[in-house]
Amino acid sequence: MQRKIGRYSKYLRPITITFDLFVLVTLALWLLPNTFQTFYFYIYLSFSWIITAVITKFYQVYRFTKLIQIAQKIIKQYFLFALNLFALNGLFSLTQQYKSVANYLFFTAIIIVGVKYLIFWLLKLFRKYYKGNLRKIVVVGHDDLTHNFIKFVTTNDDYGYALHQSFSLLKAHPEKIIAYCQENKIDEIYLSLEKTNTKQVSYFIDYVDNNLKLLKFLPSKKDLLSANLKVDYYGVIPVMPSRTTPLNDPLNHFIKRGFDIVFSSLVILGIMSWLTPLIAILIRLESKGPIFFKQKRHGLDYEEFNCYKFRSMFVNEHADIAEAVKNDPRITKVGAFLRRTSLDEMPQFFNVFIGDMSVVGPRPHMINFTEKYAVKVNKFKARHFIKPGITGMAQTHGYRGEIENDTDIINRIKYDIFYMESWSLLLDLKIIYLTIKNALKGEKKAY
The missing domain is CATH 3.40.50.10700 (AF0625-like)
Known part of the structure; x- marks a missing residue:
């Protein structure tokens, strides 16, 4: 959730995590006995490493982090990771194979810790002598x-x-x-x-x-x-x-992202798999054009991404510059039903799965609206400190749909900032519940 301004690369941490998991699995294949060689063991191995790393903040190393702090993270990480190995197989069975396990932990530590310190020092040298990453x-x-x-x-x-x-x-x-x-x-x-x-x-x-x-x-x-x-x-x-904010904490960030992946996967497999063909047929029967509507929106850190929806309007040249209004002639009959039931938003679960959006968060606006209100309304951009959502606190409290006056957008921002500063998994679940409840009841501004 941190701003990427001045960062070396947003890809370096994922690359490092992938490398560490590769080392853990490869050396397990090479050094551990046949009793460990199962698919489920490698799944357990990978997840236990990641969860332990979140708890110990193993990958939370910044330019101001001290060497002793990195050493403390390493000790905590390997202590908890070793306990996980014992917890899986039992103390007695691992004691009989302690040499193999000890060799495995030793050699993985040599490689992973060595690369971790190497990257840390290379970045320092890069800043000092090449004046990069400033x-x-x-x-x-x-x-x-x-x-x-x-x-x-x-x-x-x-x-x-x-x-x-x-x-x-x-x-x-x-x-x-x-x-x-x-x-x-x-x-x-x-x-x-x-x-x-x-x-x-x-x-x-x-x-x-x-x-x-x-x-x-x-x-x-x-x-x-x-x-x-x-x-x-x-x-x-x-x-x-x-x-x-709570989402600055790595554990909270991991919980929210994990929930997003699980929830979006269930929706994609359990609902979108059969709903998409049905909606696609209805859309094409009424009007020519694509099934999905793709639109640029601002997301985390104000970066642009493609937001997906089921097409609910006739194809028109104003789709990216004018929001829908009541009795909008551009909206098809099928589209009116999709918008009234919020089914047009369902493809955004693909956005959630790939990481552009979250299930719950501030709703993203069209680019021209974002640029307009970023200048006009105080603290508008603050809502971009976290990922946008399919639904949000503002939408469940009467501020969805058309922006009729400045009060609408100001109140949206107040709810968005409150959500950002008060996040919890229970709050996300409550907002999801209210979203479903409101969709079933019907909303005045769902057009």
């Missing part, structure tokens, strides 16, 4: 902590923070600082909380929420004692992100 930052403040932070980032090139400018709020107004950040495409703002008032902090928070940037606080000792935020340490300097 994040452009500004620092705002006028105290000792600000001075120490500036000294840290300028003397530790391997962290990859390119300091473009530092500002004092005694000399520069927040508007001037924001203008500089926009002009120079700054990725992150580090704001000292010492001698900074609430109005100034709110100004910077509004900017990053509306522009999908990162704001991090440099807290005083008093702030640390009273804060309820996550604290990272750059060297010995505490840094707090301005916005943390």
Whole structure:
């Protein structure tokens, strides 16, 4: 769920996980006795490694992570992974084959840990000597902590923070600082909380929420004692992100993504497999054109993706620029039924399965609507900090369908941000229940 601004690659972590699983399975085939050589064992092996990694945050390694912290993750990971092997086969049976198991754990650790440290060091060298993988930052403040932070980032090139400018709020107004950040495409703002008032902090928070940037606080000792935020340490300097959500936690992220995969798979196999041909026949009997309607929408981190629906309108040139209104002449008879029952949204379960969307989340809008409201409505872009959903809290509380006035979109954003900051699996289940209930009852704005 993190912004990808300044990241080395969104593919590096999945590649690393795939490599580790390949090593685990390959060495199991080579080193473990025949009693282990079953398909179910390899499924168990892979899932236990992934679940353990989520718990230990094994793959949560950032540019500011210390070597000792990586070592702690490795020890926890292999301790729990070894326990899983014992739990599967029993202590007695594994004790009889302890040499094979010990060799397996030893050699997998050598390869996986070696590659993990190698990538970590190569990225540091890449930042330091080739000036790649950099994040452009500004620092705002006028105290000792600000001075120490500036000294840290300028003397530790391997962290990859390119300091473009530092500002004092005694000399520069927040508007001037924001203008500089926009002009120079700054990725992150580090704001000292010492001698900074609430109005100034709110100004910077509004900017990053509306522009999908990162704001991090440099807290005083008093702030640390009273804060309820996550604290990272750059060297010995505490840094707090301005916005943390439950889905920033790897375990919660894993649970939500796991639920999305299982739920979308059940819908695709159990419903879409027989429903799609029936709807396809009805659509083609009434009008010529494709069965599915594909439209560009903004998703996580404001990235575009193709959102799929069953076609509910006659083919027309305004489909991507004008939303449906009541008694819209473009809507077919079959389409009216599909929209009234929300069946037109069913193909979006494919979007969920491949990872563009979630079952529950802020509803994605057409590109031109997103760009319009991103400028017009405060904090509109903040809803793109998480994946869009087939259904959402706003839709189950009366704000679905046509946007008739600014109040509609403002209330949608309030519900979306509340959902983002209050996420739980139970909340997702409640929203799904309310969505089904509302669809069966019928909704006024389902047109």
